[in-house]
Amino acid sequence: GAGVSQTPSNKVTEKGKYVELRCDPISGHTALYWYRQSLGQGPEFLIYFQGTGAADDSGLPNDRFFAVRPEGSVSTLKIQRTERGDSAVYLCASSLGGVALDTQYFGPGTRLTVL
Amino acid sequence: AQSVSQHNHHVILSEAASLELGCNYSYGGTVNLFWYVQYPGQHLQLLLKYFSGDPLVKGIKGFEAEFIKSKFSFNLRKPSVQWSDTAEYFCAVNYGGSQGNLIFGKGTKLSVKP
Numbered sequence: 001g002a003g004v005s006q007t008p009s010n011k012v013t014e015k016g017k018y019v020e021l022r023c024d025p026i027s028g029h030t031a032l033y034w035y036r037q038s039l040g041q042g043p044e045f046l047i048y049f050q051g052t053g054a055a056d057d058s059g060l061p062n063d064r065f066f067a068v069r070p071e072g073s074v075s076t077l078k079i080q081r082t083e084r085g086d087s088a089v090y091l092c093a094s095s096l097g098g099v100a101l102d103t104q105y106f107g108p109g110t111r112l113t114v115l
Numbered sequence: 116a117q118s119v120s121q122h123n124h125h126v127i128l129s130e131a132a133s134l135e136l137g138c139n140y141s142y143g144g145t146v147n148l149f150w151y152v153q154y155p156g157q158h159l160q161l162l163l164k165y166f167s168g169d170p171l172v173k174g175i176k177g178f179e180a181e182f183i184k185s186k187f188s189f190n191l192r193k194p195s196v197q198w199s200d201t202a203e204y205f206c207a208v209n210y211g212g213s214q215g216n217l218i219f220g221k222g223t224k225l226s227v228k229p
Contacts, residue, residue: 004158033217045218099215103161104217
């Protein structure tokens with residue numbers, strides 16, 4: 001079946017602009033995670049959804065970052081007033097449930113560049 | 116703070132050499148441990164994981180890892196690498212297990228010379 005997909009694959013924007021990044025998880029997966037990977041670093045946890053609700057948003061760096069998953073499937077990560085430091089690859093992962101036992105399947109990522 | 120350390124940034128080996136990549140995590144009680152791999156141009160994918168039981172875990176493509184609780188380590192090994200093992204390898208830890216958030220190390224890039 002289809003894996004996790006993310007759109008767009010690349011996004012270039014100017015400082016101060018608003019961006020939305022989309023994630024389509026594997027069908028039937030209730031858990032969805034967003035991570036951010038900066039150059040030379042490993043993925044860094046941002047937020048975790050169980051169904052429609054954000055079960056843990058402790059990784060969001062500040063209030064410019066927000067994510068939704070209104071129907072428990074597709075999720076959108078929203079970044080307001082982008083800054084150059086937001087440039088990174090944003091990864092989405094989904095798993096069948098939300099416990100560590102469940103394998104997380106990662107998407108290809110969205111490379112965000114803020115000029 | 117909870118953290119994961121990978122000792123080597125870039126490892127270069129010849130085919131058939133043995134591999135060991137180091138991973139240490141900070142103490143935080145119950146841990147679940149993972150190794151992920153990212154081949155060039157591909158997504159992150161799970162190589163192996165440890166939750167409980169036998170501390171020697173076998174994964175795909177001949178990889179294995181050993182959990183040593185007293186050393187807070189989960190090193191990845193392969194007896195004989197192939198050119199196709201060229202990739203970036205990430206160690207990750209889940210603390211507590213009630214939800215799946217992972218803390219990743221910075222990764223180790225492995226280059227295997229044919």
